[in-house]
Structures are given as C-alpha cells and as structure tokens.
Amino acid sequence: MASFVTEVLASSGKLEKEDLSSKISTLSRKVEETKEEVCNMINKRYNEFLPSMQGAEELMGQVEDVSKDIDILKNCIETEVQQNLHVAVTEYTELKQQLEKNTTIIGVLRRLQEFDTAMEEYHRGLLEKKYTVAATQLEKARGSVDALKAGKGCELQLLQALSAELTIQRENLIYHLGEEWQRLTVWKLPPAKELTSVEAFLKTELHLNSRGQKEEAQQGGALPLLANILQALAVQGQLRNKIKLFGQALLKYVLKPLITYPSLHMDLTDVPGQGTILSFLSVQTAAVHPSPSQVYTKVLTVLKALHAHLLDVSVGEKKVSLILGEMIWEEMSDSIIRECLLHSIPANSSQLGQYSVVIKETEGFEKSLRDMQYLTSDSTDLLKYARNVNCHFASKKCQDVIVAARNLMTSEIHNTVKISPDSKLTLPQLPNPLGDKSKQQQEAGVRKASRAETPVILENEKNLGHRTLCLPVCRISKSAEQLMELALHTLSEAVGSSNQCATQLFYTVRNIFQLFYDVVPTYHKENLLKFPHLAAIHHNNCMFIAHHLLTLGHQFRHHLPKPLSDGTATFVDLVPGFRRLGTECFLAQMRAQKAEMLERLSTARNFANLDIEENYSAASKAVRQVIHQLKRLGTVWQDVLPVNIYCKAMGTLLNTAISEIITKIMMLEDISTEDGDHLHTLCQTIIDEGPLVFIPLPEENKNRKYQEEVPIYVRKWMTFKELSVVLQANLQDLVDRWADGKGPLALEFTTNEVKSLIRALFQNTERRAIALTKIK
Known part of the structure; x- marks a missing residue:
C-alpha cells in the first residue's frame, strides 16, 4: 500500500518534492559532520601534531x-523542479487571462445594458415632451458608447451601429427642439435690401408664444415646456447657438432701429391664448437723434417682454436672460453711445450741469437690466461713458472746433473785411480771477496810493501813442476773422471747465493755428502764386493772427x-512762424512780379539803336507794359495792404524796373543824338507815370502825399532822373552838374560811370577830352 502511494505521489511530483527535501536535510547534516571532523583533524594535525594519515584519507573519501551527492541533487533540481515550476506559472497566467476576458465581457454587457436603458428612457421622454429628461438620457447613452470605444471587448461593427443610432437620435432631438423653439419665437422680417428707411422696419414683427411658459407636462410637478426646451438645448450644447442667432436678429431688426430712429416706437399686443406680438409703430418727430430717456424706455419695453415670455429660465447657474445679455450688451451699448449719448453731450460748458439727468437715467436703465439678470456687472462702458461727460464734451467740442476751423481755412480767401486800429474782437466776459477779497485789497491799495505824494515827473517824458500797438488799416479774409473769434470762443469754454477739459480745449486752439500754418499754404498754393490780390490778403491774414497771438494767452x-x-x-x-508764413508768401509773389517785369524789359532790345523804328517801338512797348503792370498791381493791392507795406512793395518793383533800364543804358557804348532823344523820352515817361502807380488809398486826393514821396520808396529814383537829364545835356551842362564831385551828378554816378556816359554821348573831340579831365 505504501509503495503504491509512493509511486502515485512520485508520478504526480509531490513525493519527489518531499523526498528531495529530506535528502537535502540529510545531506546538510552530513556536511556539517564532515566539516566538524575536518576541523578537528586539521586542529590535531597542525596544533597537536598528531599524525593521523589514515583518518584523513577516510575523511577525504x-x-x-x-x-557526488550534491552534484546529483543539483542536476535533479535543474531538470525536474525548474520544469515543473515553469508549467505552474504558465497555467496561472492562462487562468488570469481567462478571468480578465470574462471581466471585460461583463463590463461590455453592463455598458450595453446602460445604453439600452438610457435609450428607452430617451424615447419615453421625447414622446412625453420631457425634453430635459430625453436630452440627459441621450447624454448618458453617449457616455456608454464613449466608454465602449475607450475599452476593449466590443466588436467594431457593434460600435458603429451604436454610434449611428446615437447620431440619428441626437439629430432627431435637436430637430424637435428646433421646432419647439421656432414655435416659441416667430419672426416676420422684411427683405434685407429694404432695410434703408423707417418704413421698412414697420414690417418687422416678433411673436412670443406663451404656450411654452404655461403648458405643463403630463406628469404633475414636472418642468414647464419652456424650461424643458431651454434646458434640453443647454444639455445638447445648442442653447448658446440658438440665443446667439436670436440675439443677432433682435439687434438688427429691433434694438438698433429703435436706438437709431427717434420716430420708431415698440407696440406690444397681447393675443389671448397665443402670446404677445412685438411690432413697430411710427410717430412724427422733428428730432434727428433720440434722447437717452426715449432710447432706454424703448429698449426696456422689448427686454421686459422677452424676460416675461421667454428668458426667465435658469439653466445651470445662469439665467437665459444673462446669456442673451452677455451676447448683445457690448454691441447694443456701442450703438446707444454712438447714436444717442454722443449726440446728447452739451455743446456749451454751461449746459454740463444739466447732464446729471442723463447719468441718472443711465444708472436706472442698467439697474433694470440687472434686476432682470441681463447684466451682472455694476460698472459698464455705457455708464462710464455717461459719467465721463466732461471728457467727452471736450472731445466733441474739440472735434467740432477743428472741423469748423478747417472749413474756414478751405473757404474762399477773397471775401474780405476791413480792419482799422479801432477794430476789436469781442472778448467774452471773464470772471475775476482774484476774487472779492483780492478786489478789496486792490481797492485799498489804490486808496492808499492816492494819498501818497505825487510822483516826480521826469524831464522830457514822452508817452506812446494810443495806437502804437494797433494793427494798421488793411483788409483781411472774413474767414481769418471768424477763425480768431472761434479761438476766443473755445478758450472762453475752457474757463470754468474741469482741468482735463480746459487743457484739452486750450491745446485744441493751439492745434487750430498749427493747422492753419499747414493747411492754408498747401490748399491755396496755386491761387496764392497766381493772384497777387490773394497773396496780399494771405499776408494780412498771417499778420492779423500773429498780432492777436501776442496777447491771446495772457488774456486767458x-x-x-x-x-x-x-x-x-x-x-x-507761434508768432514768428505766422509772420514768416505771411512774409514768404508775399515775397514769392514779389519775385514772380519781378520776373515778369524783367521778362518784359528783355524785349526792349537792350535800348540800343533806337533810331531804328522797330527797336524804338519794342523799347517803348516794354516800358508801357511795365507801367501797366505796376498800375494793375497798384489797383489790386489798393485798400488791401497796409499803406507802408503797399508803398514798399510798389517802390521795390518800380526800383527793379528803373535799375534794369539804368543798367542797360550804362552798357551802351555809342548813343547818337537821336538815340539820346528816344531814351530821354522813355525815361521821362517813367518819371511822369511812375509816381502815379502809388495809389494805396481809394480816395484819390489822399494819394498825392505818397506819390510825392517816391524817392523814399524807390532807391534809384534820383539816379534815374539824373540819367534822364544827362541824356539831353551838353558837355558843359555835365561838367557843371558834376561840380568837381560835389554836384547832383556826382551824387548819383561814379567818376567812371560819368566818363562812360560822356564817351557814349559825345564824339571824340578836344572839348570832350577837356570835359573828361574835369571829371575826377
């Protein structure tokens, strides 16, 4: 019996393991005994010096x-035990894999059960119009499918079928929700191409169906249909898209037209059993832009109706009204600012105090929106804009001032007004900057000074005239005068304004003049070069502005x-720049007139050989043209330029003409008697008619004084007259007029010039030689 058991156990490997253990134990015991004997042997041999060769040999055996027993046991372990161990590990791994596979299959079955249950609940909810339940169950089914896709053990074909079914049912739910949404909000819109007038918007209507607010689901205590629809849309991620499209239509067809057109108003009509209809009606009004109170009232009418019939539903932690508010608020508030508040800003600083009413209306408007949960923030751009009225007033004022100034600068220059030393710009009434107390102190100081001793009057004291710093009589553009009045009015607006507003207005006035400096010479460049009349007016405009800029800052x-x-x-x-601007413009015109004058004199054939009829005719024509040019300029500049500027300008041009003639005559080497007569005639023509071009005043009898003062303004005038005399004089007359270098001839010409004239006028005779020796 024992041997049979042993054989059976040996065949199964268990007895082998027990026998192996006992053998190892026995072998270990033998090893220890052998070790002990070997140690004793070595001790006896090397310590006690007891030779025991026989005992050693036995121990070696x-x-x-x-x-040998150890080697056998080692081979047994390497062959049989390790092989059995590998088999056991393999069997364990297979069992574990089988268990995992079974677990995966159970998980897949559980997910499939969850999907089936969710789809059944979805269909039941959709049938009973419990859209929130249906949407939630559909999301659970989606979660089950996503879990199956993420896991293992589910066939690809099955996953494709589940995903297709899920997509179909989602689209089905979205379609039903879209149909319900369309029944809640029904738009009646005009064609987009007609949205250019008030009449087109009168065709717009919005129907809000009250069924969604009142109709209950069949089960008691369930959500109203409206809340069901909105929450289901939120679950499916479609609510924000629906609200966005609704908000865009609301802005385009309702809110913006109400904000833009003052004649449009909203009409609410309640239809029993159906809901509310929002439509437009038109009211006659003369206003171009609506007032803030009107805009706030009209907008609140619409938003209150939407809140009552559509948006007063919570989705998660938010109201649907807040979702709409977040989407339309920025664009709506920008439209209110641009179309309403911008135009409600006062035009004068005196009206700024009345703007507090608009600020309160804006605060009330935003409070109403927060109460209906269209807004959550206490501080918005709309309210900031209304409260920052001082800055906006300054910006609007500055913009209007710059636009008005530019219009004046680009207007016609030739519309002029006459100014005189008594002309004054109207300065606005300014408050006393020192106050009453300082005024009393000043009055006390005056009384004290009056009781003091009379100051000592200095000898030869001279007082300036009352018109010393006044502008001379001249003409300026009406636009230049209006520009200065605009600057004075703008600076008066800055008085009493806030620091920021006053600073902005002051620098706007500076910008006006800098704009004039840049715009006028560029815009009128061609005309200023072409027309002497306009160049003179522009010169006066610049001097007029520069004159007032000297004291403009001090006054304010x-x-x-x-x-x-x-x-x-x-x-x-800015004064030097304006003076330079006016001077350069007028000097450019003067250069153009000089060039034209010299061009005409160049046709006189150098005043040579005037005994030939053609040469004399050409010279005479050139002289007449110069006289005509000067007379035309005199007429154009008459009563425009100040008298002193007029006389200097005409004197400079006349001096250019006679200097050119003198130079040409002095270059002649041979002047016959006939040539001399002709030259004398031409010179006498200029002498007779030249002074007549000095007509600065319209009154003819007053111009004689300036015509008599021609030598003051024409530097070469006396030289020219002396040359005219020389052309008709004989040798003795020339010697007498030279008078040993002290006569009138010596004052105007040098020795060489006189000798040159004598050689040209007279033949080479002994008398000419004697006369030449006297010119020294």
Missing part, C-alpha cells in the same frame, strides 16, 4: 561522497487751471 491765463495758469498758456511761440 567521505568528502568526495558528499560532493489767469482763468485757466494749473499748469496753464503758471505760464504754459501762451501762443507767443
């Missing part, structure tokens, strides 16, 4: 036997806030 400095009142408020730095 025992050691070899034990070594003490009425402006710091740092302007500390000396920053000045325009004096």
